[in-house]
Amino acid sequence: MAASLRPWAENVAGVVIQDAGHIIPDEQPDATAAALTSFIDNKPDK
Numbered sequence: 001m002a003a004s005l006r007p008w009a010e011n012v013a014g015v016v017i018q019d020a021g022h023i024i025p026d027e028q029p030d031a032t033a034a035a036l037t038s039f040i041d042n043k044p045d046k
Contacts, residue, residue: 013039 002014015035020027 015039 002012005012017024017028017031017035020031025032
């Protein structure tokens, strides 16, 4: 998914959430929250 979003966004990151299928937030909520928090905390300065 990350590669397909790069033409429309400046800051795109891809993360693999282990043991999750199609509904990642439902299947791995803690890992999803950790990945989102990490992305938000590491956003580049503008």
